[in-house]
Amino acid sequence: MTAATTGFGARLSDAVAARESQVVVGIDPDPARLWPAAQEHAEARRHLAESISSAEAAAGAPHDPQRVETAVATLAHCLALIDAAAPACVAAKPQLAFFERLGFPGVLALERVCDHARSAGLLVLADAKRGDIASTATAYADGLFGGLGADAITANPLMGRDSLEPLLARARATQGGVFMLVRTSNPGAADVLDLELATGEALWERLAQLAAELGQGRPLTDVGAVTGATAPEHLARMRELMPRTPFLLPGIGAQGGSVEALAPAFEPGRAAGLVTASRSIANAHEQHGGDPAGAARAEAERLRKAAWNLA
Amino acid sequence: MTAATTGFGARLSDAVAARESQVVVGIDPDPARLWPAAQEHAEARRHLAESISSAEAAAGAPHDPQRVETAVATLAHCLALIDAAAPACVAAKPQLAFFERLGFPGVLALERVCDHARSAGLLVLADAKRGDIASTATAYADGLFGGLGADAITANPLMGRDSLEPLLARARATQGGVFMLVRTSNPGAADVLDLELATGEALWERLAQLAAELGQGRPLTDVGAVTGATAPEHLARMRELMPRTPFLLPGIGAQGGSVEALAPAFEPGRAAGLVTASRSIANAHEQHGGDPAGAARAEAERLRKAAWNLA
Numbered sequence: 001m002t003a004a005t006t007g008f009g010a011r012l013s014d015a016v017a018a019r020e021s022q023v024v025v026g027i028d029p030d031p032a033r034l035w036p037a038a039q040e041h042a043e044a045r046r047h048l049a050e051s052i053s054s055a056e057a058a059a060g061a062p063h064d065p066q067r068v069e070t071a072v073a074t075l076a077h078c079l080a081l082i083d084a085a086a087p088a089c090v091a092a093k094p095q096l097a098f099f100e101r102l103g104f105p106g107v108l109a110l111e112r113v114c115d116h117a118r119s120a121g122l123l124v125l126a127d128a129k130r131g132d133i134a135s136t137a138t139a140y141a142d143g144l145f146g147g148l149g150a151d152a153i154t155a156n157p158l159m160g161r162d163s164l165e166p167l168l169a170r171a172r173a174t175q176g177g178v179f180m181l182v183r184t185s186n187p188g189a190a191d192v193l194d195l196e197l198a199t200g201e202a203l204w205e206r207l208a209q210l211a212a213e214l215g216q217g218r219p220l221t222d223v224g225a226v227t228g229a230t231a232p233e234h235l236a237r238m239r240e241l242m243p244r245t246p247f248l249l250p251g252i253g254a255q256g257g258s259v260e261a262l263a264p265a266f267e268p269g270r271a272a273g274l275v276t277a278s279r280s281i282a283n284a285h286e287q288h289g290g291d292p293a294g295a296a297r298a299e300a301e302r303l304r305k306a307a308w309n310l311a
Numbered sequence: 312m313t314a315a316t317t318g319f320g321a322r323l324s325d326a327v328a329a330r331e332s333q334v335v336v337g338i339d340p341d342p343a344r345l346w347p348a349a350q351e352h353a354e355a356r357r358h359l360a361e362s363i364s365s366a367e368a369a370a371g372a373p374h375d376p377q378r379v380e381t382a383v384a385t386l387a388h389c390l391a392l393i394d395a396a397a398p399a400c401v402a403a404k405p406q407l408a409f410f411e412r413l414g415f416p417g418v419l420a421l422e423r424v425c426d427h428a429r430s431a432g433l434l435v436l437a438d439a440k441r442g443d444i445a446s447t448a449t450a451y452a453d454g455l456f457g458g459l460g461a462d463a464i465t466a467n468p469l470m471g472r473d474s475l476e477p478l479l480a481r482a483r484a485t486q487g488g489v490f491m492l493v494r495t496s497n498p499g500a501a502d503v504l505d506l507e508l509a510t511g512e513a514l515w516e517r518l519a520q521l522a523a524e525l526g527q528g529r530p531l532t533d534v535g536a537v538t539g540a541t542a543p544e545h546l547a548r549m550r551e552l553m554p555r556t557p558f559l560l561p562g563i564g565a566q567g568g569s570v571e572a573l574a575p576a577f578e579p580g581r582a583a584g585l586v587t588a589s590r591s592i593a594n595a596h597e598q599h600g601g602d603p604a605g606a607a608r609a610e611a612e613r614l615r616k617a618a619w620n621l622a
Binding site: 028044047048050051052054055056057058059060061062067075095097098100101102103104105106107108109110111112115129130131132133134135136137139140142143146147148156157158159160161162163164181184185186187188189190191192193195196197198200203206207210 | 339355358359361362363365366367368369370371372373378386406408409411412413414415416417418419420421422423426440441442443444445446447448450451453454457458459467468469470471472473474475492495496497498499500501502503504506507508509511514517518521
């Protein structure tokens with residue numbers, strides 16, 4: 001095995017090929033839309049809730065039974081969602097905010113969700129968007145790659161190279177990856193990421209160059225890019241600036257993007273364009289009917305086929 | 312009471328006046344440098360460790376006794392640090408990475424640290440540097456202002472206005488504040504924040520304008536700015552662009568800044584320049600001798616006087 005065939009990019013390519021999928025299921029649990037599956041395993045859930053409450057009490061923390069119950073129900077929901085979607089996916093992308101919102105019981109749930117995704121054969125992409133000075137970035141890297149066991153994370157490059165390097169060093173130690181924000185899919189991306197620099201480039205083009213420069217490995221690099229699918233006219237330019245960079249493409253489904261506009265992402269190979277979907281999978285039953293798990297599985301499979309046939 | 316005298320800026324001004332301090336004690340616990348005070352209350356600590364382990368077991372998580380013990384020792388350290396430094400401070404600024412690194416037991420510790428800081432009469436500034444699409448930003452805001460009960464948070468503006476607005480809306484609901492990254496103190500700030508735009512400004516100047524535009528309130532606004540004290544030549548320009556914005560000034564002590572260079576920050580009043588120190592307070596005994604608590608208290612008081620006499 002040579003250096004050219006290891007690293008996150010190679011792992012990702014292998015995983016996409018093995019699973020015949022570029023789909024990343026986003027795990028963004030909304031307490032108001034948890035699946036009824038959350039009602040199963042009542043005994044195990046009660047035991048978990050009691051144990052969390054006892055940790056609260058031992059810490060002298062105010063008891064918040066609703067928060068504990070929501071975290072437990074969220075965990076059950078996420079495990080069921082992973083079971084349903086995993087066969088059509090290559091990775092799971094938990095959005096940390098939706099767990100952190102529930103405090104420490106939510107973070108306990110997050111840890112179990114990451115373990116479960118791994119057991120289901122998925123890569124774990126922790127959607128954290130962290131970015132901070134080096135000593136802090138090192139602590140974040142420990143928590144995300146160490147504690148959570150993430151295979152890759154998202155990161156925010158605003159604070160520059162020395163805020164990214166500790167994340168990347170830790171990622172490389174376990175053949176993990178870092179997906180940098182380059183051009184996101186929200187309307188506010190126009191406020192900062194699209195600003196024109198004195199050199200004539202947009203800021204996002206400069207960030208794309210930074211991603212290409214920091215990444216190592218073949219056929220794909222270990223620094224990926226978060227590239228908003230709602231601006232498909234940018235994808236060809238992104239590919240030009242980042243020829244071997246895996247793109248994480250949000251904006252499918254709930255955010256209004258479409259799979260068909262994504263072709264330039266897949267130029268270096270299928271694994272170079274990961275297609276993320278969260279609400280469109282988890283809430284597929286609201287759109288298409290059926291039981292939540294069956295509808296989620298069908299929607300993930302529909303996306304898998306659509307993306308696979310493009311590349 | 313009128314709108315002009317409420318909001319985070321007014322709360323902050325009142326707090327600084329009441330405590331006669333602009334010092335923010337940063338809580339960045341390093342597991343390798345915890346105070347021996349962490350050995351006290353052995354019985355309570357054992358109970359807490361057992362309860363956390365039982366929550367791990369109930370969740371089916373792998374048991375990690377060292378992580379649990381580190382989180383419990385970290386909590387004890389942070390409570391002692393707050394007790395020591397609080398009399399000379401106006402706020403505590405826990406850096407979330409140093410708690411998240413320890414997984415859910417660390418987040419439980421973080422929640423107790425925030426409660427304890429509040430009990431000691433301090434404002435709580437959660438140093439989170441979050442920035443994400445609106446639905447995710449709303450979840451972060453719930454966790455930080457709701458769950459943690461933060462009075463203010465730090466935020467990353469790279470994704471633009473719609474990533475900041477949910478944080479700000481939630482902050483305003485509880486008269487809280489949002490400190491935006493404008494120009495940070497790390498060397499990497501030159502890579503992105505210092506980039507020259509087509510208009511001739513630096514990117515950080517544009518972010519400064521955004522902070523000024525988003526902020527509301529008198530005498531100070533409820534949108535603050537994280538402004539690196541290692542670039543003191545920028546402070547006058549920052550004050551010009553953000554005449555009523557509270558500045559959070561890192562870079563004192565461990566990062567190499569000096570209190571004396573900060574005068575422009577204090578122009579609109581003492582509360583307009585918050586002086587942050589973390590390692591220089593927590594590790595003062597390594598520098599100056601004495602017991603950790605006494606040395607921390609003395610160093611916080613030294614900083615308090617130095618800043619107070621400047622304004």
